[in-house]
Amino acid sequence: MKSNLLSTAVLVFGLTILSVNSTNAQSNDRDKKEPPTFSQLLKEMDKDEDGKLSKTEIKGPLKDNFDKIDADEDGFITEAEFKKAPKPKKENVTS
Secondary structure, X not given: OHHHHHHHHHHHHXXXXXXXXXXXXHHHHHXXXXXXXXXXXXXXXXXOOOOOXXXXXXXXXXXXXXXXXXXOOXXXXXXXXXXXXXXXXXXXXXX
């Protein structure tokens, strides 16, 4: 009987520790997520490798805000325009 109780207590304690560690790891991953640099975006999306991004090449929030970011309205986002672009607001995630 005592052995069963001890085994159960150790098992519950172990599962609790695993659960807490898993939750903390997920939270840390969310906190560390940085917006991509222009160089990273070019590597991912610049299909014609011209050093700038057209509306047909991009996706996501960048595409949604293309007209705001393309300050000179030439149909491309350059590195200078990207650096001057307003930064997206961080999402408040509640668990």
